Amino acid sequence: MRAAVYNRDARKRTVSLTVNSDLYDKAKAAGLNASQVAEEALAQALAQATAAAVKAEIRQDLDAYNVYVTRHGSPADLAREHYGERGDPD
DSSP: OOOOSSOTTSOOOOOOOOOOHHHHHHHHHTTOOHHHHHHHHHHHHHHHHHHHHHHHHHHHHHHHHHHHHHHHOOHHHHHHHHHHTTTOOO
């Protein structure tokens, strides 16, 4: 189960948003709750931004690992060489 991106139980805060007046009027006439829609859209955008940041961090870590392997060899290969030379029984 993934951790929530934000605290759903946090208190509500009044904010000012600027939106297209025709869009707002039509959404209101259709019975849409603008606050609820905005909150859901912000939550989705935040989740996407968080996922993108995590992917970028993973990519950076993988790039660093690949540079290490290029310079020093694979840690797994180094471990096999080290422990293979010890003559320990299988």
